[in-house]
Amino acid sequence: MLGKKLVTAQKRGETRALCLGLGMVACSMMMYFFIGITIVPFYTKSVWTTETVCKVLRATIEDKDPCLNSKGSEDEGATHYPCLQVWVNLTASGQEVMLYQTEDTLERNPKCSYVPGNSENPKDVQARIETIANNFKKYQTFPCYYDPGGTQTNVILSRIYPPRGLLFTFLWPTLMFTGGCLIIILVKISQYVSVLSAWQ
Numbered sequence: 001m002l003g004k005k006l007v008t009a010q011k012r013g014e015t016r017a018l019c020l021g022l023g024m025v026a027c028s029m030m031m032y033f034f035i036g037i038t039i040v041p042f043y044t045k046s047v048w049t050t051e052t053v054c055k056v057l058r059a060t061i062e063d064k065d066p067c068l069n070s071k072g073s074e075d076e077g078a079t080h081y082p083c084l085q086v087w088v089n090l091t092a093s094g095q096e097v098m099l100y101q102t103e104d105t106l107e108r109n110p111k112c113s114y115v116p117g118n119s120e121n122p123k124d125v126q127a128r129i130e131t132i133a134n135n136f137k138k139y140q141t142f143p144c145y146y147d148p149g150g151t152q153t154n155v156i157l158s159r160i161y162p163p164r165g166l167l168f169t170f171l172w173p174t175l176m177f178t179g180g181c182l183i184i185i186l187v188k189i190s191q192y193v194s195v196l197s198a199w200q
Helices: 002-045 103-108 122-138 163-199
Strands: 050-066 080-090 096-100 141-146
Touching: 002 163, 050 122, 080 122, 080 141, 096 103
Parallel strands: none
Antiparallel strands: 050 080, 050 141, 080 096
16 A cells, blocks of 8 residues: 555656756747747847957037937937947058947937936936946047948947857757756656556
């Protein structure tokens, strides 16, 4: 009787472990799919793939400019902010080009190097832009990214999804997938051992 109870408990434990392993594999596949349709397209779309060194030529703050959306039309509730324009010398080609914070900055407003959020306080935005301008004047040489194909003649300060960030994004679903597979393999090994023990 005790032996039957132990066998029953073992089978229940194996079934639960197998369900856990299959669930982890299924969740990791869903995460892979989500990353594949959201983050990967943004990464592959970016043409600013080569890192180089930029040297600031001038950083000026123009009059207040409307915050534009990606289509270039002004939103009804658009905020207005000082337009920071940073021009740099691209070491790779020696050209004078405009610097943008990220790929998204160029899409939101191609006239400004930095675009704040719509919900930010105007005073905080003013202070932040002035700080950024002063930092560019103080630290005039820094790494930046440019388009080696020449499609875009401007440069960006940082990529939204750099290669390391993309690899880190794939790390968690990969660990979950690996853990789920290991659980399934261990369960199958346990079942195989149990079958061999029953025949002896």
